[in-house]
Amino acid sequence: MIRIGLTGGIGAGKSTVAQTFIAHGAYHIDADKIAREVVARGTPGLAQLVEAFGEDVLTADGGLDRPALAAKAFVSDDSRKLLNSITHPLIGARTQELTDAAPDDAIVLHDVPLLVEGHMAPFYHLVVVVHADEDIRLRRLVELRGMDAADAEQRIAAQATDEQRHAVADIWLDNSGTPDELADAALAVWERRIVPFRDNVSARRDVEPSIDDTTADPEWTALGARLVNRVWALVGGAAQAVEHCGTSSAAGNPARPIPELTVTVADLVAAEALTEPLAAGGFPPVESDDPHVRPHGSADPGRGARVSVRPAE
Known part of the structure; x- marks a missing residue:
C-alpha cells in the first residue's frame, strides 16, 4: 500500500x-x-x-x-x-x-x-x-x-x-x-x-530514478527538507536525528543528483528496527559493505534517495 x-x-x-x-x-x-x-x-x-x-x-x-x-x-x-x-x-x-x-x-x-x-x-x-x-x-x-x-x-x-x-x-x-x-x-x-x-x-525494491521529473528542477535544500520531514514521520521517536547531508550521483545518470540523508539512532538494534517502517514508507533496505550502517534506497521511480541509518558515535 x-x-x-x-x-x-x-x-x-x-x-x-x-x-x-x-x-x-x-x-x-x-x-x-x-x-x-x-x-x-x-x-x-x-x-x-x-x-x-x-x-x-x-x-x-x-x-x-x-x-x-x-x-x-x-x-x-x-x-x-x-x-x-x-x-x-x-x-x-x-x-x-x-x-x-x-x-x-x-x-x-x-x-x-x-x-x-x-x-x-x-x-x-x-x-x-x-x-x-x-x-x-x-x-x-x-x-x-x-x-x-x-x-x-x-x-x-x-x-x-x-x-x-x-x-x-x-x-x-x-x-x-x-x-x-x-x-x-x-x-x-x-x-x-x-x-x-x-x-x-x-x-521492497530499490530503483534508480527512471522517469523525467514531473516538477520543475528542484531546489535541493527544499527537496532535502521534504525528505527529512518524510523520514521523521516514518521513524518518529526512534531516531535521535535525521539530516540532509548533500547529494550524490545516480548510477545510470551521473548528472542527476540523488539526495543523501542520515538517520542517527542509539545502536544497531534500533537501526534494524527501522528497516520495515522505512521500507513500507518507500525506502527499502539495500546491501552495504559497512557493518556499522544500515542503508536504504528509494522505491520511487521519479526521485532517488539514499538514507543511511547509523548508530551515534
Missing part, C-alpha cells in the same frame, strides 16, 4: 485528477466528505458542536447550520481552536478507519484541500499538487461555479500560497489548459510513477 496526498487551491482542477486516479483503481478517501460525515445529524460530533457553540448552530430539522457555526467559530483564535479540537480527532479517526480497510496493495488517494495548511505532507509517499494561476482559478470560480468575485478572492487568499505548495509537491500538475489535457497528464503520472512506486514498495 502507498498513500498519495492530493491537493490544490480552490478552482485549480483537483477533482479532474481525482476522477482520473479513481477511474484507474485508486482507493479514494475524501477529506471534505469525512468532515461532513462526522458532524452529520445525530452524530456524537454534532452533539459536541452544539455543546460547545449552542443550539443555534442547528437547522430546523436538527442538522448542522454551517453558516451559523462559522459565524461563531471563526470570530477568534480560541473559538477556531475549539472547533478544531472537536472535529480534527473525529476526522483523523475516520480517515484512519478507512485507510485500515483498504486492500494491502491499494493506492490510497487522500483528497485533501487543506493538506498544506494542515502540515500533512510528510505522512504520504507522494504529494500531488494541481496548480492553476490565480486569475484562471478566479475566473473558473465566478464563471463556472457562480461564486461572487469578492468571496472567491477571499477564499483564494485564505489558502496556502503557490510557494508553500511547491515546497511539499512531489508532483506538480499544471492545469492552465483544458480538462482533457489535465486528465492526460494525470494518467501519465499514474501509469509511469504512482503504480510503479506502489509495486516497488510491495516488492
